[in-house]
Amino acid sequence: MIRLVLLDIEGTTLPISFVRDVMFPYAAKALPALIEDHTNPQVVGARADIAISHPGEDPLKVCQDWMAKDEKAAPLKTLQGITWRQGFEDGTLRADLYKDVPPALKAWSKGGLRLAVYSSGSVPSQKLLYGYTEQGDLTSLFDGFFDLSTGGKKDAASYTKIAKACALKPEEILFLSDIGAELDAAKEAGFQICQLVRPQDKTVPYEGAPHAADLNDVTQKFSLPT
Numbered sequence: 715m716i717r718l719v720l721l722d723i724e725g726t727t728l729p730i731s732f733v734r735d736v737m738f739p740y741a742a743k744a745l746p747a748l749i750e751d752h753t754n755p756q757v758v759g760a761r762a763d764i765a766i767s768h769p770g771e772d773p774l775k776v777c778q779d780w781m782a783k784d785e786k787a788a789p790l791k792t793l794q795g796i797t798w799r800q801g802f803e804d805g806t807l808r809a810d811l812y813k814d815v816p817p818a819l820k821a822w823s824k825g826g827l828r829l830a831v832y833s834s835g836s837v838p839s840q841k842l843l844y845g846y847t848e849q850g851d852l853t854s855l856f857d858g859f860f861d862l863s864t865g866g867k868k869d870a871a872s873y874t875k876i877a878k879a880c881a882l883k884p885e886e887i888l889f890l891s892d893i894g895a896e897l898d899a900a901k902e903a904g905f906q907i908c909q910l911v912r913p914q915d916k917t918v919p920y921e922g923a924p925h926a927a928d929l930n931d932v933t934q935k936f937s938l939p940t
């Protein structure tokens with residue numbers, strides 16, 4: 715029996731275009747100044763991590779390369795998250811979730827399902843994103859937020875950790891993502907899985923998982939509350 719739905723963000727609840735064309739350019743503009751902030755302990759920590767993985771390289775250039783390749787690197791995600799705070803709080807950024815998402819999440823939560831997020835985006839940025847959506851503040855729907863500090867999304871051990879943190883058996887959790895390798899890892903940990911194949915994102919269907927076109931489709935396929 716499914717007790718918790720664990721949701722990826724980009725390509726699952728939020729169009730990839732919003733991340734690529736709105737959030738990433740916002741962060742790219744703010745990053746050169748942010749990375750020179752030697753007073754912010756999170757920035758100092760991120761720079762130190764970059765120095766370990768890319769010794770002798772310009773940290774800004776490393777981040778710019780990561781952004782160009784959409785690398786899910788933890789120091790980049792921390793830095794991007796810091797830049798997005800200003801944008802969400804002053805109204806420049808507002809998450810335009812897929813329209814099926816807010817009603818489905820509300821129905822699932824009202825029907826007794828627990829909800830949690832697992833995204834490469836940092837936990838502070840996940841909370842900002844769901845705190846400032848076109849449909850209002852949805853953060854209270856979630857009772858868990860997980861990011862790369864739990865481990866990589868393509869690593870089964872991360873899902874085992876999440877199940878433990880949620881005090882649930884793996885088979886009681888349904889993981890939703892657009893990425894086959896993430897779904898494989900969750901399946902290896904014993905989770906139920908479903909791939910969101912969003913036409914707008916041109917997601918390539920993955921043969922190793924059941925598919926859904928949107929969260930209403932997930933509701934139907936897994937008999938979730940309506």
Ligand SMILES: CSCCC(=O)C(=O)COP(=O)(O)O
Binds near residue numbers: 725786835839867
């Ligand atoms: C608060 S999520 C911001 C989007 C982002 O940076 C990202 O990397 C999303 O990756 P996901 O794991 O949600 O596909």
Ligand SMILES: [Mg+2]
Binds near residue numbers: 722723724726891
């Ligand atoms: Mg995704």
